[in-house]
Amino acid sequence: MTKTEQLIAEFDKYVMPTYGRLPLAFVRGAGSRVWDADGNEYLDFGGGIAVNVLGHAALTQVLLEASSKLVHVSNLYYTEPQGRLAKKLVELVGAPGKVFFCNSGGEANEAQFKLARKFGNGRYETLTFTGSFHGRTMAGISATGQEKVKHGFAPLLEGFRHVPFNDLAAVANAVGPKTAAILLEPIQGESGIKPATPEFLRGLRRLCDEKNLLLQFDEVQCGIGRTGNFCGWRSIAPDVVPDSISWAKGLAGGFPMGAMWARQPYQDVLGPGTHATTFGGTPLACSVALAVLEQIEKAGLMANAKALGDYFIQCLKTVPGVKEVRGIGLMIGVELPVESKPVLLKMAEHGLIGVQAGTHVVRFLPALNVTRAEVDEAVEKFARALA
Ligand SMILES: Cc1ncc(COP(=O)(O)O)c(C=O)c1O
Structure with missing residues (x-):
């Protein structure tokens, strides 16, 4: 038995089987590499x-410094990092x-749902x-418009309806x-x-203004920053401003954190006592997020995401066996004529990690500080796996 096999055998005895995991067990990372x-x-x-x-092992310094100062205090009090991060x-x-x-x-989405209900009155x-x-x-x-996530959990929460994406007329009819x-x-x-198309985002903004709806x-x-702009939609329709936004994932670079932004005049709709969470916005999490955002700006990582994303997409389009490449910046999906899960296993055999999306798509969402040499290496490994 390999060490990976041993680890998996022990793991599966005690961890609930809620994920379709690949048979890989990572123990260490540095930059865009894992072992x-x-x-x-x-x-x-x-x-x-x-x-x-x-990338990996990029938060050590800030974790050390911030955790030796103040890890957690309740949201019943004020802390400087939370205020500074909100301002940023x-x-x-x-x-x-x-x-x-x-x-x-x-x-973060729960906060958006509650904001919508309070606003809706x-x-x-x-x-x-x-x-x-x-x-x-x-x-x-x-809220999710995919049957597979709902199966077995009825009755679901009332008040969500799904309409076709990028179809403005359908949305207008559904209101x-x-x-x-x-x-x-x-x-x-x-x-x-x-x-989304630029016309769709602009049309939704107009529709929400006309009908007094939150966008x-x-x-x-x-x-x-993944698409080359801090806000993803600005890479599609920079002039559109939504009424609220949810973030998580990259916000603190791997330290768990989510957030919701709401614009004036909706920013105070959730007043004292309407919403809360014990761990939200601890000084530790906020210090990490501040360090991540500072590094994204200082190192020009949004520009890197755009430039290398464009390059990566062009390279992927030349790989034999690829049906379609979609994406903006370093948020890239490669549509294949075959199911993507076996391809992801082959990619891992060649030393490349991607993520499944839908049934036939391989997703690439690398670190924003990825290098051109790493992109070249990924394309070469992907091509070999697909072949
Ligand atoms: C667009 C989007 N919204 C919400 C979520 C849920 O985030 P989390 O898994 O942090 O709860 C995800 C996770 O993949 C996502 O991609």
């Missing part, structure tokens, strides 16, 4: 599903607003989209007297990297 329990090296282009924006995020969005902190994408319906993914909480699976909000991923991630963006996967 498994048997010492094999891999190029990590899954990035922990768009989480490790600075508001500046990065570029429109006046305020931020609520939590711990994951699912929770009796109107309780949120329109979401076919193929969307908004997390695994009960409200998250109710009813109970509708309060429209929620979407500007680039659908889990269902296979499907960007809510789920930027959990496409945000935090």
Whole structure:
């Protein structure tokens, strides 16, 4: 038995089988590389599903410093890092607003759902989209436009309806007297990297203004610089400003953190006592996120994501056996004529990690500081695996 096999055998005895895991067990990482329990090296282009924006082992210094100062105090008190991070995020969005902190994408979306209901004041319906993914909480699976996540969990939460993505007329038709909000991923991630069109985002903004609805963006996967802009939608329609945004994944580069931003005049809709979480926005998590955002700006990583993303997409289009390549910046989906799971296993044999999306898509979501040489290496490994 290899060390990996031993680890997996022991693991499976005690950990619930909620994930379709690949038979890989990682023990160490550095930059865009990871090593498994048997010492094999891999190029990590899954990035922990768009989480490790600075790569592996990049947070040591800030974790040491911040954790030796103050790890946690309750949200019944004020802390400097939380205030500073909120200010930074508001500046990065570029429109006046305020931020609520939590711990994951699912929770950040819960905050958006609750914001919509409070704002709706009796109107309780949120329109979401076919193929969307908004997390695994009960409200998250109710909002998600994919049957597979709902199966076995009825009755779901009332008040969500799914409409076809990128079909403005269908959305306009679907708006009813109970509708309060429209929620979407500007680039659908889990269902296979499907960007909204600029006309769609602009049309939704107009529709929400006309009908007094909140326009809510789920930027959990496409945000935090991955598309070349801090906000993913700005890589599609820079002039559109949503009413609220959810973030998580890359926000603290692998340290668990989520957040919701809401713009003026909705920033105070969730007042004292309406929403809370024990761990949201600890001084430790906020210090890590501040260090991550500082590094993204200082090292020009958004420009890197755009330049290397464009290059990567061009290279992937030349790989024999690829059906279609979609994406913006370093959020890339490769559509294959075959199911992608066996291909991901082959890629791992060749030392390359990607992530499945939908059934036939391999997703690449590498660190934003990935190098051109690493992209070349990934393309070469991917081509060999596909062959
Ligand atoms: C767009 C989107 N929203 C929400 C989530 C849920 O985030 P979390 O797993 O942190 O709860 C995900 C996770 O993949 C996501 O991609």
